[in-house]
Amino acid sequence: MTMLSSRAGTKGVPRADRERQVLAAATEEFGRRGFEATTMAAIATRVGVTKPLLHQYFGSKQDLYLACLDPVGDRLLDAIRNAMAGHGTGAPPTPLRVLHALFDALDGRREAWFVLYDPSLPPGSDAAHRAAHYRDAIDDLAATGAAELLRTAGSGDPLDADALKYAWRGLCTALIRWWINHPDQTPEAMTRRCARLAAASHAILAADNGHT
Amino acid sequence: MTMLSSRAGTKGVPRADRERQVLAAATEEFGRRGFEATTMAAIATRVGVTKPLLHQYFGSKQDLYLACLDPVGDRLLDAIRNAMAGHGTGAPPTPLRVLHALFDALDGRREAWFVLYDPSLPPGSDAAHRAAHYRDAIDDLAATGAAELLRTAGSGDPLDADALKYAWRGLCTALIRWWINHPDQTPEAMTRRCARLAAASHAILAADNGHT
DNA sequence: AATGAACTTACCCAGCGGTAAATTACCCTA
DNA sequence: TAGGGTAATTTACCGCTGGGTAAGTTCATT
Numbered sequence: 001m002t003m004l005s006s007r008a009g010t011k012g013v014p015r016a017d018r019e020r021q022v023l024a025a026a027t028e029e030f031g032r033r034g035f036e037a038t039t040m041a042a043i044a045t046r047v048g049v050t051k052p053l054l055h056q057y058f059g060s061k062q063d064l065y066l067a068c069l070d071p072v073g074d075r076l077l078d079a080i081r082n083a084m085a086g087h088g089t090g091a092p093p094t095p096l097r098v099l100h101a102l103f104d105a106l107d108g109r110r111e112a113w114f115v116l117y118d119p120s121l122p123p124g125s126d127a128a129h130r131a132a133h134y135r136d137a138i139d140d141l142a143a144t145g146a147a148e149l150l151r152t153a154g155s156g157d158p159l160d161a162d163a164l165k166y167a168w169r170g171l172c173t174a175l176i177r178w179w180i181n182h183p184d185q186t187p188e189a190m191t192r193r194c195a196r197l198a199a200a201s202h203a204i205l206a207a208d209n210g211h212t
Numbered sequence: 213m214t215m216l217s218s219r220a221g222t223k224g225v226p227r228a229d230r231e232r233q234v235l236a237a238a239t240e241e242f243g244r245r246g247f248e249a250t251t252m253a254a255i256a257t258r259v260g261v262t263k264p265l266l267h268q269y270f271g272s273k274q275d276l277y278l279a280c281l282d283p284v285g286d287r288l289l290d291a292i293r294n295a296m297a298g299h300g301t302g303a304p305p306t307p308l309r310v311l312h313a314l315f316d317a318l319d320g321r322r323e324a325w326f327v328l329y330d331p332s333l334p335p336g337s338d339a340a341h342r343a344a345h346y347r348d349a350i351d352d353l354a355a356t357g358a359a360e361l362l363r364t365a366g367s368g369d370p371l372d373a374d375a376l377k378y379a380w381r382g383l384c385t386a387l388i389r390w391w392i393n394h395p396d397q398t399p400e401a402m403t404r405r406c407a408r409l410a411a412a413s414h415a416i417l418a419a420d421n422g423h424t
Numbered sequence: 425a426a427t428g429a430a431c432t433t434a435c436c437c438a439g440c441g442g443t444a445a446a447t448t449a450c451c452c453t454a
Numbered sequence: 455t456a457g458g459g460t461a462a463t464t465t466a467c468c469g470c471t472g473g474g475t476a477a478g479t480t481c482a483t484t
Contacts, residue, residue, distance in 0.1 A: 006446085006447055006448075006464075006465080007447095007448090007463085007464065007465090008446075008447040008448055008462090008463050008464035008465070009447055009448025009449055009462070009463055009464075010448065010449045010450070010461060010462035010463060011448095011449085011462070011463070012449075012450080012462085013462075013463095014461090014462090015461080015462075018462085034331070034332065036248060036249055036332075037248055037332055039439085039440065039441085040440075040441065040442085041439095041440075041441095049463075049464095050463075050464060050465085051440090051441085051442085052442085052443075052444095052463080052464075052465090053462080053463060053464085055441085055442065055443080056462090056463090060441080060442080061440095061441065061442090119246070120246065120248075120249055120332070149412055149413070149415070150412050152412075152415055153408075153411060153412035153415050155408055155412060157405075157408075159394070159405070160405060160408055160409060160412075162390070163387070163390050163405055163409060164409050164412070164413075166386045166387070166389060166390040167383055167386050167387055167390070167409060168386075169386060170382045170383055170385055170386020170387070170389070171379055171382055171383055171386070173382055173386075174378045174379050174381060174382020174383070174385075175375070175378065175379055175382070177378065177382070178374070178375050178378040178379070182371070193369075193371070193372060193375055196365075196367055196369075196372055197372060197375060197376050197379060199365060200361055200362050200364075200365035200367060200372075200376070201361070201376075202414060203361070203364055203365050218432075218433080218478090218479055218480075219431085219432070219433095219479095219480090220430090220431055220432035220433070220478075220479040220480060221430070221431060221432075221479055221480025221481055222429065222430035222431060222479095222480065222481050222482075223430070223431070223480095223481090224430085224481075224482080225430075225431095226429090226430090227429080227430075230430085251471090251472060251473085252472075252473065252474085253471095253472075253473095261431075261432095262431075262432060262433085263432095263472090263473085263474085264431080264432070264433090264474085264475075264476095265430080265431060265432085267473085267474065267475080268430090268431085272473080272474080273472095273473065273474090
């Protein structure tokens with residue numbers, strides 16, 4: 001007598017495909033709303049599937065997050081490393097090259113940036129540690145850039161370098177957030193825009209301040 | 213038989229005092245962890261009190277958030293307005309004056325900035341609208357600054373101005389976050405540091421990029 | 425003693441992470 | 455061509471946490 005409308009059973013989608021769908025949806029959701037605010041059911045709904053399937057395929061919510069984190073972290077790290085390595089004469093300055101690399105790496109998955117920089121990860125968790133690991137690796141690259149920049153400017157204060165690192169990261173984050181709100185912009189258009197903004201800022205910063 | 217250890221009853225703290233304590237604790241907690249991750253019980257515990265008291269004094273969680281938001285928003289808005297108004301010759305450039313004003317306004321309540329810029333507010337809620345209202349007011353000020361800056365640089369693209377607004381906000385946020393991690397730094401020290409960083413960045417940005 | 429202000433205990437309810445068990449579809453073999 | 459195994463998926467549930475409330479308990483004042 002249990003013949004009625006049980007929509008259970010396979011839908012013919014092989015596991016590998018489903019996993020790709022889930023990973024894409026989860027990455028976007030985690031990036032948009034953050035780990036804590038993201039619910040398993042929401043991800044499942046996006047894919048047209050129910051909660052238990054996610055758990056069966058990926059384990060816990062944290063496991064799913066980690067599965068999203070690794071590709072994103074590796075991709076970004078690679079992009080930045082390459083951008084900082086290739087500095088030929090006549091090429092744009094390093095910060096702009098890094099921005100271009102970021103926009104390229106994030107094209108089609110712009111929210112992925114915020115998977116890495118998610119403040120809502122449970123403190124002390126595996127997820128938080130792994131995310132911090134990736135962030136630290138990126139920060140190390142930024143730190144060499146910052147130190148180099150400050151050395152040429154004659155400031156030896158290590159705190160200055162640290163603050164500059166933070167500021168740079170904040171800049172990138174803000175630009176990416178703006179990009180998410182303007183979906184039609186290509187990575188190249190973004191890079192050119194950043195170059196214009198840098199040039200414009202250059203003008204105002206030329207005015208010196210009057211106190212030590 | 214209900215004689216045992218009932219720690220209920222007044223502790224002699226008048227309502228106005230308690231409300232101030234709660235507001236201070238809530239502002240810090242909301243700023244640190246964000247609206248969603250903050251729990252009523254946590255705030256109550258910080259004050260040495262229990263959950264129902266907060267509800268009795270402030271109503272819902274959102275109401276308490278709003279009670280925190282208003283003073284913070286007003287204070288910041290005032291600070292920025294004043295900083296942008298007073299530009300005498302020989303004074304530091306506007307961005308630096310704004311930063312100094314922010315550091316001053318946030319001294320002793322540095323996390324308050326993140327009460328305004330909390331991404332975890334329930335979308336569509338009163339709280340989200342009011343916070344957006346304050347952010348928009350601040351953004352309007354930033355927009356005039358950005359437009360002025362870009363006009364002198366010869367770029368008429370309105371999207372550039374919008375992006376610059378975002379970038380500036382991101383910079384401020386990043387610097388404040390760094391400041392929170394370095395509690396010993398005074399507002400003046402922060403301002404000087406920002407001036408140094410600006411000067412250093414100025415150096416690298418002087419290098420022009422090779423493509424249109 | 426009585427009134428009211430300050431405060432707590434004990435509870436309800438919804439939402440979410442997670443699991444067990446059942447259900448359906450597909451494919452391979454005899 | 456029936457039937458059995460297995461992969462894909464659901465329904466129904468548990469337990470905890472967190473917002474919110476009702477009702478009671480203590481203290482101070484008049």
